[in-house]
Amino acid sequence: xxxxxxxxxxxxxxxxIKDISQRILFWLEKKRYYKLKDLxxxxxxxxxxxxxxxxxxxxxxxxxxxxxxxxxxxxxxxxQLPMKLxxxxxxxxxxxxxxxxxxxxxxxxxxxxPNSSDEIAQFLLNNFECFxxxxxxxxxxxxxxxxxxxxxxxxxxxxxKG
Numbered sequence: 001x002x003x004x005x006x007x008x009x010x011x012x013x014x015x016x017i018k019d020i021s022q023r024i025l026f027w028l029e030k031k032r033y034y035k036l037k038d039l040x041x042x043x044x045x046x047x048x049x050x051x052x053x054x055x056x057x058x059x060x061x062x063x064x065x066x067x068x069x070x071x072x073x074x075x076x077x078x079x080q081l082p083m084k085l086x087x088x089x090x091x092x093x094x095x096x097x098x099x100x101x102x103x104x105x106x107x108x109x110x111x112x113x114p115n116s117s118d119e120i121a122q123f124l125l126n127n128f129e130c131f132x133x134x135x136x137x138x139x140x141x142x143x144x145x146x147x148x149x150x151x152x153x154x155x156x157x158x159x160x161k162g
Contacts, residue, residue: 020065
C-alpha cells in the first residue's frame, strides 16, 4: 500500500540522485509505475496524496534547476535578461559603428561582421535602450546607407586591419 512511509522511502532514494534532471525522471517513473499498476486501492486518499506529493517534488526540482541554470548563466535565462545597454552618443553613430564592421574585410576576405542588416538591426533594437520606439526597418535603412555619418567629430572611426 502507498502511504506516507512509502513516500519518505522514495524521497530518501531520490535524494541520493545528484542530477536534478535524473531526480525528476525518478519521480515521473514512480508516478507512471503506480498509475499503470492495477491497484485495488488506487482511488484511496493515500494514493492521491502520494501523487500530490510527487507533483510538489517535481515542481520544486524544476524551480531549483531553473535557478541553478540562471545563476551559472548556462541556460535560456541569459537570453531573457531584460537589461539593455545604455548608449549616450547619437544613435546614428552607433549604427555607423556596426555599418563599418559589416564592411571592413578581415584577413580571410570576409566582413568582420558578416550578419545581415536585418540581424544587426534586430540586435541593436533588442540590446540598446536608445532604440526603444524605433522600428527595425528604420534601423536597417540607416545600416544600409553608404555614408551614415559624414566625417566629423560625431563619427567613431574604426581602424582595423582585420
